[in-house]
Amino acid sequence: MQQTARTVVIYEHGGPEVLKIEDRPLGGPGPGEVRIRHHTCGLNFIDIYQRIGLYPMDLPHALGMEAAGVIEAVGEGVTHLEHGQRAAYAAAPAGAYSAARVMPAAQVCPLPDGISFDAAAAMMLKGMTVEYLFHRTTPLKRGDTVLFHAAAGGVGLIACQWAKSEGITLIGTAGTDEKCSLAQFNGAAHCINYRTEDFVERVTEITGGKGVDVVMDSIGADTFNGSLNCLKPLGMMISFGNASGSVPLIDIGMLAKKGSLKITRPTLFTHLADHAVCQAMARRLFGKVEGGEVKIHIDQRFPLDQVADAQRALETRQTTGSTVLEP
Template identity: 60%
Template sequence: MVKAVRMHQVGGPEVMVYEEVALGKLGPGDVLVRHKACGLNYIDVYFRTGLYPQALPAGLGMEGAGIVEAVGEGVTYVAVGDRVAYAGRPVGAYAEARIMPADTLVRLPDSISFETAAAMMLQGLTVQYLFHRTFALQGGETILFHAAAGGVGLIACQWARAIGVTMIGTVGSDEKAALAKAHGCAHVINYNTENFVERVKEITGGKGVPVVYDSIGKDTFINSLDCLSPLGMMVSFGNASGAVPPFSLNELASRGSLFITRPSLMSYTAKRSDLETMAAHLFSMVESGKVKIDIHQRYPLSEVAQAHQDLEARKTTGSTILIP
C-alpha cells in the first residue's frame, strides 16, 4: 500500500482525498516508480472538475520524477535503479509510488534533480513542441504569449530569448510583469491595466504577430485573433479561464485567412522517438543554462487541496511541485 491522492467525485479541491491505495502487480512492459517529486499543472484542474472526464474513483497528476524500483517482463527502456521522469498519461502522479508503462518514461541526466524534473517535464515539453513543431520558430519573429509568468510562461520567456525570438507576454499584475521581464520577456503587458490588442499593434507597428500562444481560453480568445497578422496562427493550448465558446469560421476569414490549432502534449509525444527527441532537447536547454526552472511553490502531497486553491486563484508563479 502507498499513499496517493484520489477523487471519488468531480468538483472543487475538497474532492481530493489523501488515502492508502494498493499498487497492484506489474504487467509486461510495466515499471514501478518511487516518486521523489510530482508536478502540479493546470490540466490537473480540468480532470478534477470533470472538464476532462475519466472513470471514478481516479487519481490525479500527469508529471513526476523518481527511481525505478521494479520492472515487468520485456522492459528495455529503463532498469531498476534508474533515475526517471515523465509527463502525460496515464493520470495518477499524485502518489508516493505508482506503476507506469515503461515507454512513457525517460532517463533523467544526473545533472538534473528530481525536483527540477518534476517541475519542468510537462511545462518544458509543452514549450518545446509549441516553439519547434506547432509553429516552428526560426528566430527573428515577434510572438504573443499569454500567462507569461506562469510555469509554462517563464520557460517560454527564456526559450524565446535563447532562440532569438522577441516575446510579448501578458500577465495579471505588476509583480508578475517584473518576473516575466526578468526571465527574458521583451515586452510585458498587464492585461488588467492595458488593452493587450492595442499594445501588440503598437509594439509591432500595426502589423500584428505571426503566432499567438494562448492557454487562457475564453477570456482572451477573440482578442488574441485581433493580434494576428494575416495568415497568422492561433495556438489555443489551454482553458484556464474556461473553454473557448463556439465561434464562426468567418472570424478567421475576416481577419486575413487565419489558422487555428488546439494541440496537446500527448499527441506530440505519442511516438517514443518523438518523446526521446523532445526530452533530449529540453534537457540540453536546461543543462546549458539557457533555461532555468524556477520552483516558486512546494507543498507536501498531503496538502494538495491548498496547492489547487492557490493555482486557481492565480497566486502561484513559475513551477509548483508536490513532495510525497
C-alpha cells in the same frame, strides 16, 4: 504483506474538497510497465481540469500527470529503463500525485544526473509543452514575434527563456506588474499587465501595427477573441489551454476576414503518444536545462497532504513559476 502507496484520488468531480488521500495497493510492473518511487510530483492546470470534469475520466481515479523519482522495478519488454535509474515523466494515465506507482514505461524518460528531481517534476509537462509549441506546431524562426499569455506561470517562464535562446521576440501578458517584471527578467521582450492595459492595443503599438506571427494562448475564454485580433495576416493562433474556461464557438469565416488566419488546438499528449517522439522531446528539454538556456523556477512547495491548497493557489492565479508536491 502487500505494499501500498499514498495516493490522491477523486470519487466525484468538483472543487478541491473532493481530493482524497488514501493508501492504494502497489504491485509489480507487468509487461511494458515500470514501478517508480516518486521524489517530487508536479502540479498543472490539467489536474484541475480533470478534477472539475472538464476533461472527463472514469471515477474513482488518481490524479497527477507529472513526477520524478527512481525506478524500483522493470516489466518485461522495457529496454530504455532499468532498476535504480533516475527517471521523470509527463504521461497518461493520471496517477502522479502519489508516493509511488506502476505505470506504462514508454513515456517515462531517463533523467540526467545534472537535473534534480525537483526541477524534473516541475518541468516535464511544462517544458515539453514549450518544446512542441516552438518546434512541432508551426514553423518558427529567429526574428519571429510571439504573444504568450500567462507569461509568468510555469509554462510561461520556460517559454520566455526558450524564445530568448532561439532569437524569437516574445511579448508576454500577466496579471500584475510584479509578474510582468518576472517574465521580462526571464527573457520576454515586453510584458503587458492585462489588468491595467488593453493587451490588443499594446500589441498593436509594440509591433507598429503589424501584429504578431503566432499567439500561444492557454487562458481560453477571457483572451481568445483578443488574441485573434493580435495576429498579422496569415498568423497562427495556438489555443492550448482553458484556464478561464472553454473558448467560444467561432464562425470559421471570421478567420478569412481577419487575414486568412490559422488556428489549432493541440495537446501535449498527442505528441507524447509516440515513444520515440516523447524521448526526443525530453532530450531537447534536458539539453536546454543542462546548457543553462532554461532555468526552472519552483516558487511554491506543498506536502502531498496539502494538495487541495496547492490546487486552489494555482486555480486562483496566486502562483508564479512552477509548484511541486512532496510525497
